[in-house]
Amino acid sequence: xxxxxxxxxxxxxxxxxxxxxxxxxxxxxxxxxxxxxxxxxxxxxxxxxxxxxxxxxxxxxxxxxxxxxxxxxxxxxxxxxxxxxxxxxxxxxxxxxxxxxxxxxxxxxxxxxxxxxxxxxxxxxxxxxxxxxxxxxxxxxxxxxxxxxxxxxxxxxxxxxxxxxxxxxxxxxxxxxxxxxxxxxxxxxxxxxxxxxxxxxxxxxxxxxxxxxxxxxxxxxxxxxxxxxxxxxxxxxxxxxxxxxxxxxxxxxxxxxxxxxxxxxxxxxxxxxxxxxxxxxxxxxxxxxxxxxxxxxxxxxxxxxxxxxxxxxxxxxxxxx
Amino acid sequence: xxxxxxxxxxxxxxxxxxxxxxxxxxxxxxxxxxxxxxxxxxxxxxxxxxxxxxxxxxxxxxxxxxxxxxxxxxxxxxxxxxxxxxxxxxxxxxxxxxxxxxxxxxxxxxxxxxxxxxxxxxxxxxxxxxxxxxxxxxxxxxxxxxxxxxxxxxxxxxxxxxxxxxxxxxxxxxxxxxxxxxxxxxxxxxxxxxxxxxxxxxxxxxxxxxxxxxxxxxxxxxxxxxxxxxxxxxxxxxxxxxxxxxxxxxxxxxxxxxxxxxxxxxxxxxxxxxxxxxxxxxxxxxxxxxxxxxxxxxxxxxxxxxxxxxxxxxxxxxxxxxxxxxxxxxxxxxxxxxxxxxxxxxxxxxxxxxxxxxxxxxxxxxxxxxxxxxxxxxxxxxxxxxxxxxxxxxxxxxxxxxxxxxxxxxxxxxxx
Numbered sequence: 001x002x003x004x005x006x007x008x009x010x011x012x013x014x015x016x017x018x019x020x021x022x023x024x025x026x027x028x029x030x031x032x033x034x035x036x037x038x039x040x041x042x043x044x045x046x047x048x049x050x051x052x053x054x055x056x057x058x059x060x061x062x063x064x065x066x067x068x069x070x071x072x073x074x075x076x077x078x079x080x081x082x083x084x085x086x087x088x089x090x091x092x093x094x095x096x097x098x099x100x101x102x103x104x105x106x107x108x109x110x111x112x113x114x115x116x117x118x119x120x121x122x123x124x125x126x127x128x129x130x131x132x133x134x135x136x137x138x139x140x141x142x143x144x145x146x147x148x149x150x151x152x153x154x155x156x157x158x159x160x161x162x163x164x165x166x167x168x169x170x171x172x173x174x175x176x177x178x179x180x181x182x183x184x185x186x187x188x189x190x191x192x193x194x195x196x197x198x199x200x201x202x203x204x205x206x207x208x209x210x211x212x213x214x215x216x217x218x219x220x221x222x223x224x225x226x227x228x229x230x231x232x233x234x235x236x237x238x239x240x241x242x243x244x245x246x247x248x249x250x251x252x253x254x255x256x257x258x259x260x261x262x263x264x265x266x267x268x269x270x271x272x273x274x275x276x277x278x279x280x281x282x283x284x285x286x287x288x289x290x291x292x293x294x295x296x297x298x299x300x301x302x303x304x305x306x307x308x309x310x311x312x313x314x315x316x317x318x319x320x321x
Numbered sequence: 322x323x324x325x326x327x328x329x330x331x332x333x334x335x336x337x338x339x340x341x342x343x344x345x346x347x348x349x350x351x352x353x354x355x356x357x358x359x360x361x362x363x364x365x366x367x368x369x370x371x372x373x374x375x376x377x378x379x380x381x382x383x384x385x386x387x388x389x390x391x392x393x394x395x396x397x398x399x400x401x402x403x404x405x406x407x408x409x410x411x412x413x414x415x416x417x418x419x420x421x422x423x424x425x426x427x428x429x430x431x432x433x434x435x436x437x438x439x440x441x442x443x444x445x446x447x448x449x450x451x452x453x454x455x456x457x458x459x460x461x462x463x464x465x466x467x468x469x470x471x472x473x474x475x476x477x478x479x480x481x482x483x484x485x486x487x488x489x490x491x492x493x494x495x496x497x498x499x500x501x502x503x504x505x506x507x508x509x510x511x512x513x514x515x516x517x518x519x520x521x522x523x524x525x526x527x528x529x530x531x532x533x534x535x536x537x538x539x540x541x542x543x544x545x546x547x548x549x550x551x552x553x554x555x556x557x558x559x560x561x562x563x564x565x566x567x568x569x570x571x572x573x574x575x576x577x578x579x580x581x582x583x584x585x586x587x588x589x590x591x592x593x594x595x596x597x598x599x600x601x602x603x604x605x606x607x608x609x610x611x612x613x614x615x616x617x618x619x620x621x622x623x624x625x626x627x628x629x630x631x632x633x634x635x636x637x638x639x640x641x642x643x644x645x646x647x648x649x650x651x652x653x654x655x656x657x658x659x660x661x662x663x664x665x666x667x668x669x670x671x672x673x674x675x676x677x678x679x680x681x682x683x684x685x686x687x688x689x690x691x692x693x694x695x696x697x698x699x700x701x702x703x704x705x706x707x708x709x710x711x712x713x714x715x716x717x718x719x720x721x722x723x724x725x726x727x728x729x730x731x732x733x734x735x736x737x
Contacts, residue, residue, distance in 0.1 A: 046581040047552075153670050154435075183434040184608060188652035188666035195661055210581060213611075217654035218661065240656060254586040256611030258653050260634045263615040268590075271583055273537070274551050 004036040007172060007204050008058065013067035015050075015057045025279050027053040029228040030067075032305070035172075040198065040205040042219030042236065044212055044251070046275050050228040051208045052096075055174045058206060059091045060084065071172075089119055092165035096177040098157035102149040108135070108160055109145035115168045134163040138193060155186035162193065166201075174206045179214065191218060212255050216240055221311070224248050227278050227286040230305065234312040244314045247271070247287050285317065293318055342693035343713070345720045411675040415441040417626035423570065426600040428593075430613040432649070433623035434671055439606045440492075442623075443572045446471065446604075447489050448479045466570070485515040488563040492575040494555035498547040504531075504558050505543035512565050530561040534591060553584035560591065567599060574606045589616055610653060614638060619707065622646050625672050625682035632708030642702075642710035642728060645683045681713065689714055689724050 015028040027050045035041045043051045056062050058069050060076045068075045076087055092115075095101035102111055112131050116122050122130050132142045138159040149157055158178060165173050175194065179187040195218065197203060209215050215222055216236050223233040224247065232245040243249045250271040257263050271290050285291070288298040297317050305315040416438040423429050431439045444450050445457055446464055448471060457472060464471040466487065471479065488511075491497040499507055508527035512518060518526070524543070531539035534557040547555055556576060563571055573592060577585040593616045596603050607613060613620060614634065621631040622645065630643040641647045651665035669686045672678050678685065684694035694713050702715040713719055714728060721729055 046583060155670065184610070184649060185434060185652050185667040186670070188664040189668075191654075192663050192666055195663070212582065213654045213656055216656060217664070251583060254582045255656070256582075256585070256589075256609065256615055257656070258610040258614050258638070258650065260614045260638050268586060270587070274553050274584065275581075 004039070006034045007037040007072065008035040009068075009070040010034065010058060011068045011070065013054070013057060013069060014065045015053050015062055016065045019279060023279050026228045026281060027278065028057060031225075031228075031230045032067075033223055033230065033233055035204060035206060036220075037171075038198075038202050038204055039220040040207050040218050042215040042222040043206065043208045043225060044210060044215050044222060045225035046210065046251075048227075048275055048278065049225045050278070051210075051225055052176055054225065055093070055176055055206055055208050059093060059172070059174050060087060061093070085119070089168050090170050091172045091174070092168070092170040093174040093176060094158075094161050094165050094178045097181055098154050098161055099181070101161060102157060104149055107146050107148055108140075108152075111149070111160060112163050112167050115164065119168055121168060130167070134167055137166065137197070138163045139189075153186075154182050155189060158182060158186075158190055159193070162190075162197075166197070169201075170203070172204045172206070174208070176208045177210070178207075180209065180211065187214070194218065212252060224251065227275060227281060229286055229315065230313075231287065231316070232312075232314050233305075238312055244308060244312070244319055245287075245316050246291050246293055246318070285315075340718055342696065343691050343716070343718045343720050345689070345691055345722075413674045414677050415626055415674055416445070417674075417677060419623070419626075419628045421621060421628065421631070423602045423604060425569070425602055426596070428596060428603045428605060428616055428618045430605045430607060430617035430620045431623055432607060432610060432613060432620055434608060436671055436674070437623045438626040438674075439608075439623055440574055443489065443574050443604065443606050446570075446572060447483055447487060448474075448476075449483075449489075481515070484511045484563075484568075485566045486568050487570040487572065488566070488568045489572040489574060490556070490559050490563050490576045493579055494552055494559050495579065497559065498555055500547050503544055503546060504550065508558070508562050508565050511562060515566050526565060527561070530565050531558070533564070533595070534558070534561045536561075552580055553587065556580060556584075556588055557591070560588070560595070564595060564599065564601070568601060570602045570604065571596075572604045572606070575608070576605075577612060578607070578609070585612070592616065610638075610649060622649070625677060626674055627682060627711070629683065629712070630708075630710040632705070632710075636705065636708045640704075640708070640727065640730070642704060642708065642715065643683075643712050644687050644689055644714070644728060646710075647725065647728060648686075681711070689720075689728075691720055 010031060010033050013028055013031045014026070017025040017027060019025050029050075031054060033041070043054060045051050053062065057064050060069070060079070064077050069077060071087070071090070079087060106114075109131050112134055113127060116127055116130060131145060135142060135144055140156065140159055140163070144152075149160065152160065158181075161178070178194070179190050182190060191214065194205070198205060205218075207215065207218055216239075219236045221234065222236045222239045223230050224239070224245065225231065226247050232239065232243065232248045239248065240252065243252055246269075250269045253267065253269040254271075257266065273290055276289055282289075282299070284297075284299040284301055285294075285303050288294045291298065295317060301317070303315045303317045305313055306319075307313050308319060419442065421429070431442065433439050441450070450457065462472055466482070471482070474482070498504075502510075505524060505527045508530050509520070509523040512523040512526045513520060516523070528539055528543055531542060536542050536554060536557055542550075542554075547558070550558060556579075560576075576592065577588050580588060589612060592603065595601065605613065605617060617634050619631065619633050620637040621628050622637070622643065623629070624645050630637070630641065630646050632640075637646060638650065641650060648665065648667050652667065654664060667686050672682050672685065678695070679698075680696050681687070681694045681699055684690045687694065691713055699711045699713045699716075701709050701711045703709045714721065714724060
């Protein structure tokens with residue numbers, strides 16, 4: 001592999017929400033990773049594990065409680081308003097729900113053109129041409145420009161969302177579960193489109209999803225999150241071949257395989273119970289309460305996030321170098 | 322082979338099918354048509370709105386033709402079931418003549434994309450479709466359950482069956498529980514209504530049910546409200562409600578769609594275990610083929626209100642005969658597939674059921690489409706006792722070049 005240029009560096013990122021005087025929700029707690037230029041970084045985890053909050057904090061939609069997000073050498077959380085606007089040109093987001101993320105009172109043309117207007121990139125005829133071009137890039141037609149979101153199906157709406165994100169030619173796109181609201185056959189269409197766009201434009205994606213098989217398909221490297229912390233981080237090949245953290249192992253074994261024979265012989269590693277509340281979580285490893293291998297130390301000390309082998313980070317007391 | 326020949330016989334008699342109709346029509350150029358489909362041209366839109374206004378004034382007439390035969394004893398069966406649903410934009414033919422059966426203690430999966438009529442089928446069996454707006458079955462529709470045609474029962478009779486003998490788990494556990502009632506009361510309610518038990522006795526059953534669906538600390542949970550439960554727990558509570566009266570048939574409408582994989586695995590295991598324990602017949606409605614692989618005995622693939630293929634799990638997964646089934650199987654990324662290779666994807670979207678297509682509903686998205694596919698609905702070809710498929714590719718005269726081998730292999734038993 002050629003030398004990889006780091007686009008975004010996330011250092012000890014924390015995002016805590018204060019709920020009341022004494023309770024704090026630690027949505028993202030001490031997460032560090034970096035994203036290389038032109039790669040797709042996947043984030044997986046159960047709902048409520050802080051994937052989305054992490055994505056939004058990384059692109060500056062939330063203020064970080066602590067820690068830094070360094071984009072191209074600059075900390076994005078130190079930006080003033082003008083710089084923030086400049087940064088928005090480089091980083092965009094595609095939202096999970098194609099039904100609620102498009103303004104129902106705006107035409108498709110205006111939705112896509114909004115970013116172009118805000119950053120005054122193109123005007124008049126040029127703007128119109130740009131919008132047509134974007135629509136065609138995502139597989140829609142010119143005639144769709146004057147239609148409203150309700151006239152489109154879920155897959156088409158998600159394409160509009162993608163066109164909107166592409167409108168100001170960003171380098172980095174956060175895809176927040178862009179396919180989870182879509183049908184299987186439409187999911188494949190949207191994922192193919194995202195991969196194709198990445199090849200053509202050299203985009204960098206932070207791809208958030210709970211569908212592990214899709215994450216494996218699209219990502220170069222994957223981070224597994226549990227209750228606000230990153231428990232394992234490695235290349236997608238590695239993660240699926242030799243997952244080290246007990247949570248990753250259980251998560252992988254829970255994926256239903258569309259193959260009855262394999263499904264019969266497969267051993268599922270059960271995890272009992274459900275993800276505990278992130279409010280005032282106990283000290284120690286956050287997975288300890290559901291972990292089969294939990295030891296005494298697990299409930300006392302937070303395991304370090306160590307590099308076990310090249311490009312393979314795990315945070316678990318069981319795994320020592 | 323016999324059935325295939327007899328199919329051809331029928332065609333010959335009808336004269337409308339000629340050999341040149343089996344010429345391949347490429348999918349190229351149809352893409353645009355398919356993408357444009359939901360939104361017609363401007364004038365067609367105006368016409369549609371005009372029509373719908375008239376309809377609205379006259380009063381919405383909803384038509385359904387359902388012929389679903391369900392019978393239990395040995396089984397529950399459905400027969401030629403159609404459903405039309407009319408809205409301001411016209412009449413939607415949501416289920417267009419399907420028939421199937423469910424054996425006692427069996428798990429039948431209905432698979433298909435959103436809008437293909439899965440949920441409508443499920444709700445029709447339960448008698449939950451809104452009455453004046455929807456019409457089930459003109460004439461011969463039947464849903465036979467234990468020898469009774471459910472479509473002929475009145476509301477009072479139906480409510481004796483609903484919840485007691487046939488019950489349903491809904492898709493969204495967040496919205497389908499009553500937020501103002503304690504979980505225990507919601508479970509006890511159906512027991513109380515369907516038996517002669519006292520309130521106290523039915524509460525005891527509710528407690529047992531909560532323990533059965535493995536909710537920890539059931540005694541405390543009994544007195545809690547739905548908002549105090551997490552998504553997975555609510556779905557468990559729903560299952561407890563559905564199974565409280567020990568029904569013969571359980572209809573699970575996308576029971577795990579709203580849940581995480583880990584919880585999904587727990588819930589599916591639970592349903593499978595309870596099914597064995599209580600010998601309940603389960604109709605599992607889902608769009609996730611992975612979920613189906615582990616629990617279903619038989620699978621029916623639905624597309625645009627029709628069953629396009631059915632068979633046992635192994636037949637559907639290893640020996641699919643319909644291009645749509647194959648497409649569904651291929652568009653799921655495999656864990657061992659190559660990284661970032663282009664996924665197989667269907668072009669376009671499912672057809673509009675307000676104006677359902679003549680001929681095969683899948684024709685517009687099918688790579689192997691022929692002229693005939695757009696003109697006439699294919700006959701059903703059967704491949705084994707359990708596997709049937711409606712597709713013109715299985716006609717003798719079909720153009721088979723470039724069609725994946727698995728689709729056209731005949732006669733042999735799959736995989737094994």
